[in-house]
Amino acid sequence: MVGQGVLRECLLDGEVERVLAIVRSATGQPHEKLQELVHENFFDFSAIGSKLSGYDACFFCLGVSSAGMSEVDYQRVTYDITLAAAKTLVERNAAMTFIYVSGAGTDSTGRGRTMWARVKGRTENALLELPFQHAYMFRPAFIQPRHGITSKTRSYRVLYAVLGPLIPMLRALFPKSVTTTEEVGRAMLAVAKHGAPKPVLESVDIIALAGRR
Numbered sequence: 001m002v003g004q005g006v007l008r009e010c011l012l013d014g015e016v017e018r019v020l021a022i023v024r025s026a027t028g029q030p031h032e033k034l035q036e037l038v039h040e041n042f043f044d045f046s047a048i049g050s051k052l053s054g055y056d057a058c059f060f061c062l063g064v065s066s067a068g069m070s071e072v073d074y075q076r077v078t079y080d081i082t083l084a085a086a087k088t089l090v091e092r093n094a095a096m097t098f099i100y101v102s103g104a105g106t107d108s109t110g111r112g113r114t115m116w117a118r119v120k121g122r123t124e125n126a127l128l129e130l131p132f133q134h135a136y137m138f139r140p141a142f143i144q145p146r147h148g149i150t151s152k153t154r155s156y157r158v159l160y161a162v163l164g165p166l167i168p169m170l171r172a173l174f175p176k177s178v179t180t181t182e183e184v185g186r187a188m189l190a191v192a193k194h195g196a197p198k199p200v201l202e203s204v205d206i207i208a209l210a211g212r213r
Contacts, residue, residue: 002140003061004149005181006188007034010059013189020055022048022085042081042109043086053092057192060085061101066116074116090130095210097134097192100127101184104141104203128199136191140184141177141203142170149181151185176204183210 010016011031019026021036022045029036039048042062054151060082068072086098124137125163143166171178187209189200196209 001145001149001152001181002063002143002184003059005146006061007065008065008147008149009182009185009189015193016189020052021029030087043084045085048076049088049092052089055093055096056090057097057099058085058089058093059099059101059188059192063101066119071115071119075119076120078116079126082123083126084125086130086132090132092106094131095133097136097195098127098130098132099136099138099188099191100140102137105136105137106139107199122198134195135199136196137200138188138206139200139202140179140180141208142174143184144171144178144180146180146182176207179203179206179210185206186210 007019007021010019011033016033016187019034021034022039023036024038024040024042026036026038037048037051039045041047049193054191062077062081064077082100089096089098100123102124103116105114106124107114107117107119108124109127110118112118112121127135129136133154138153159198167178187201187206190209190211198205201209
């Protein structure tokens, strides 16, 4: 869902020259700036490494719900895939800005009681140790999908359908915790272009970077 949002903002931004989307299956979305690279094995990007040079930023938005997953399985998707991509990219783009979509409540110690939070925390810490020119961890809280964007996770689609009429009220009551896919995408682009004052960005920081008035 976040990936769809940042892709939309990239394609609308006149300063973005080209976008490479690494996908397991082609979406067929037509745009002159967009190239899709189909790659099935997300645990190993070495086969396409030669095609990943020359990019200024990576927006890493892949993720799954931890519901019903063991820590081993959740770490395999959340940590292993992310680091496989990041290590391949940093070897070829040392000047790259790497932006990772984490989540509000992530445990930076990597040892807390909440499984998903500690796995995300270990992932963030490992990324920050890699020699990218810049790396930023985005920790959005509630994200409202905009412009027809939907989550691929069924439980999230149900949640958004139920909460849809209440989102304006939630946004009014918790303005620092409710963002949109549009705002997250704009904030990611702003950080890629101009940087940010700290590596870990919470929801309130994301909103500020997106330029909400």
